[in-house]
Amino acid sequence: MFSETVFTPLFVPELTLLVTAVVVILLDLVLKNKWWLAVVSIAGIVVSAGFAVAMWGGDSASIFFGMMAVDNFAIFFKLLFLVIAALVILASTDYVSKLKRFQGEYYALVLISALGMMLMAATTELISIYIALELTSISLYILVGFLKDPKSTEAALKYLLLGAVASAVLLFGMALIFGFTGQTQLGEIAAAIQSMSLSGVMASPGLIAGMVLIIAGFGFKIAAVPFHMWVPDVYEGAPTPITAYLSVASKAAGFAIILRVFISAFGLPHWLSLDWGMVFAILAAVGMTVGNIIALTQTNIKRMLGYSSIAQAGYLMVGLATVGFVSPVISGSSAFAGQSGLLFFLASYTLTNLGAFTAIIAISGKVDSDLIADYAGMGKRAPLLALALSLCLISLIGMPPAAGFMAKFYIFSGAVQQGLLWLVIIAVINSVISAYYYLRVVKVMWTGKPASETKVPSSIALRVALGLSCLGVLVMGIVPGFVMKLAEMAAKMFVS
């Protein structure tokens, strides 16, 4: 019925997710017990992930006339997004059950934005990149405003306006690149650039200007300073599960697409990659310093984690800088140290932040406050929640035995290897600064006087989500070998 080029088995994970989203919306019309919506969503995710796992390690392929790649890199990210979507849905069930209407739409939008992110990780062509990005963003705009109270609406509007500006900037950058090279396919852009002489490239500012605008556009997605203004307000106003979703999935998708675009299209010649490597190094240094210093004074835990995520984006950009600095003559696994470090860090950061936000959903939902001061005495009122949140915060500092430590070790070791010791020193000192505000929350929970003696109960779905995240954080912190191996395989298998 379908020709090979339109329907390909390599696109099944995405299709599964799309079908699940539609089914969830339809079921919402007929089902009385809305619990099933979450169950169906997660079942769809599991099936989709199963298909993705089956493709892991296979030959890389290009589908839809070179618009999308199916390689280990894309599959790594697809699995990451699926895991995130599943955990976010688990963490949302409490929240959603309080909504009077649109429960099915909520889950469907989470699934569709995950679909958009999966496409982002796989696309190898500028126009489809833009479409995938918009698919993700528009679903997220709606999700941010889902509560429809003033704060949530303000957050959604802010996100929408700034996001639209960022998209426009991105599109303008893409237009410049297209005008400069005459191509939209990443591999062909690279070929066009390499075929030009140095003076030919230098004669027109088009390439550099295009690259800068693209960095700005993507910088918005990953919350890099100075494109981070939206973060604290949106994080504070959005429903907390969506904040968690934004803080990890949206960021991971941004990094996936940056890696693919910059390695595939602008990876060579070496002076070009050194250029953008330096830009990312500076953005990294500024980002982590600004994020950490502003986070020091926050009193609302969601805002604090918002600024913390800006700082974490800074650490992640150390990996991007490393990628840019890798000399083309290096071979072997050290040539991929930047990418694999970044992928591992993303995986670790994802689980850690999801864990932290899940604990926050559980606690804040009951004490009805996001203020750090109201977390006082949680060690007494909800010892396991407090323990889990402490573990996640320790992981965010980058201390063992949590995953954050291994992630930092891995990503910084790649950077040191490429001569970025100065950046690593800035980064490790930033980790020390960050310890202060993360530990402040820990301190309040364990040494503060509880406002009341009542226990803080949590639902089973939340406990499952939290347990899984914390288990992942510990496993990746103590025996990270397996995930590192996956990250390394993903970094090497790359279709341009």
Next chain:
Amino acid sequence: MDFNWLTTIIFLPALGALLIAFMPRLSSRGIRWLAAVFTFIPLVLSIYLFTIFDRSAGMAGVMQFEESVSWIPAINANYHLGVDGLSLPLMILMAFLGFLVVLISWKIDLRPREYFAWLLLLETSILGVFCSLDLLLFFLFWEIEVIPMYFLISIWGTGRKEYSAIKYVIYTLFGSAVMLAGILSLYFTTGSLSMVEIAQGGLGMIQTAMPAAAIFFLLLVGFAVKLPVFPLHSWLPDAHTDAPTAVSVVLAGALLKMGGYGMIRVCVSIFPGVAQDYALPLIILAVISVLYGAAVTLRQTDLKRLIAYSSISHMGYVLLGIFALGQVSLTGAALQMFSHGIITGLLFAMAGLVMHNAGERDLRKLGGLARQMPIIVVVFSIAGVASLGLPTTSGFIAEFLVFVGSFTSGAPGIQVATILGVLGIVITAGYILWMLQRVFYGEPLKKFDKVKDASILERVYMFAFVAVIMLVGIYPAILTDVIKMGVAPVMGLLGG
């Protein structure tokens, strides 16, 4: 011989901690007994290892009881444990203190479950530091130690406990952040994380242009914060003063030794040449630490603060012995670490008893307690005179070896430095005797009439401390024979 001795010793306390933390329906009596059992077994095992440790000359510098399992293949990290003459005494020291602090903490009533869990976790991490032969593993244990310390000081401490706890954390994390940069540089210049391999390969393994001296100092800062060396010492008086007694004992007894141990094991063993080049400034810092520490001690009015400052002075001897770089001086430094651990541990335990029983720790308000505390006064005096280096105590042998060894080591300016260092002893005699006089002698005060002496349990651990001090003081060869085995290869590297 295939039994994994070291793993068992290191992780038994952690296992105990897990049991204590998560076993339901545990009475506080049960918790204490569990803690005692899970620290007593490691002590017995480590003494057993001490007796079967191969002291034959052919084994000098060879790691014994080695265990090595591949841990993270992606970065060539191994779970590699082993002890030699340098680390074995320190391991026993920690196991010894680990058991005794459980006895010292017997009267803790506030949240005993968490308290003993953290205390046991602390023991695991410190034992791990002394036994790790892989830099990443070493660093992992080094960092883990911060978390229990933070909780122990900030929850069970006194005075400005939260300030002191966070100050401790920030100082330590700053030191370890810089150390991490050093470890990463070392890893990428040598391609290995094995301490033994790098030390044997010598500087020949350093391939890149990164100057060895830079790496040396990055690493040294981390250890110098811990030891502590002037001017990085200011966390120590606060942390010691505000920590609960048992934690002060561990802090002074074993934690500071991580710094000295790291200097010998990592800095001197891997960079013998750099250590020789920069010995003079470090020796000068050592003398400043000795004299400044002693002078500041002299004017303290708080019992615990006084002992805390005396540690800075005594750790100055360790630094002096290390960077005099002579065989005898290094042996002295290693012995001084052990000896100071026992002596200062006992001093803090006694200070804790005086505080607990008399309810006062201000020297200006104490006095005449000798009548109420006939046993404590004797033991406190023994600890005091051991601290000022009276013959027949371990303090004498250790300091004597440091001075003799340093004086004759031939390092630049060492003779003047040694003579200045000996002056520290005189000041030590001053503050120790003055302290004893102000606490125990003079007119008996009416308010202390009801004060009790040591209980049976307290007498047991006091006796254990005194026995070790005397044993090493009268028959030092029991330790120096072992230490010699660890110092010999270092001397080989130094060309001595």
